Amino acid sequence: MPISVVIADDQEMVRRGFRMILEATDGIDVLADVADGEAALAAARTHHPDVMLLDIRMPEMDGLEVNRRLRQDTEQQNHEQTTRVVIVTTFHDDEYVQTALHDGVSGFLLKDASPALLVEAVKAAAEGDSLISPAITVRLLQDMATRPGKRRPPTPEEPLTPREIEVTCRVAKGLTNAEIAQDLYLSLSTVKAHLTHIQTKLAARNRVEIASWAWETGLCAE
Incomplete structure (x- = not known):
């Protein structure tokens, strides 16, 4: 179809x-x-x-x-x-x-x-x-x-693992799943599994909300 x-x-x-x-x-x-x-x-x-x-x-x-x-x-x-x-x-x-x-x-x-x-x-x-x-x-x-008066981002019930943080930061920079897999030397299926776990922990509906959370928390600030 x-x-x-x-x-x-x-x-x-x-x-x-x-x-x-x-x-x-x-x-x-x-x-x-x-x-x-x-x-x-x-x-x-x-x-x-x-x-x-x-x-x-x-x-x-x-x-x-x-x-x-x-x-x-x-x-x-x-x-x-x-x-x-x-x-x-x-x-x-x-x-x-x-x-x-x-x-x-x-x-x-x-x-x-x-x-x-x-x-x-x-x-x-x-x-x-x-x-x-x-x-x-x-x-x-x-x-x-960084906007004044921004909302307080939710705290995940379970902390992200170091690998999940790496994946989250790459999502926040706009990388596709294939690019994340290449950057972190992971298989595409492993990247997708990490994203599923991250979405569950953050109660995020999609990777856009994952990126939003990452920037709001300053998790990936360089």
Whole structure:
């Protein structure tokens, strides 16, 4: 079954570019592209895509509100959310990042992301994983961690092991599972097992929340 995608962005050139890239990729099917938040929510409810690419700032309803509405839909139905959301952002959207992280989005991309990174983000989200563009990871999350009045990060019920801390810090820097495996000389399956244990200890829904926690605690500050 191909990965189904809905694209929502108020810039036609962005939508067209994303559609061309994804439709040229085997195993990905773009069901719709829309220009505002209301249309995005309607498309999600009609098509039930595996992945939605959502701009943050859109007419009618922003991407963060669309994500919240989708979560409410699945909670009311007592189902696990099946449509994963990847936020498309720019450096000017820093103030929205903390909200998005804690609303369980499956990743962040810059609008000028490479075709390969766009495809990788869609595939990761469809698999229940997540990807943060390395170009924005450190800037956005570090800014969030040092912002006055930031929330107190939760303390895990069970401490992370030294190896889990190494994996966590690499997630916080935007490395993919394959890159973490190469960096730490681990198998891909071992990295995934560590991530599962880390998510359980932190009560995190995905690697985006793992990265958020790492920066908020200062665990990985160099």
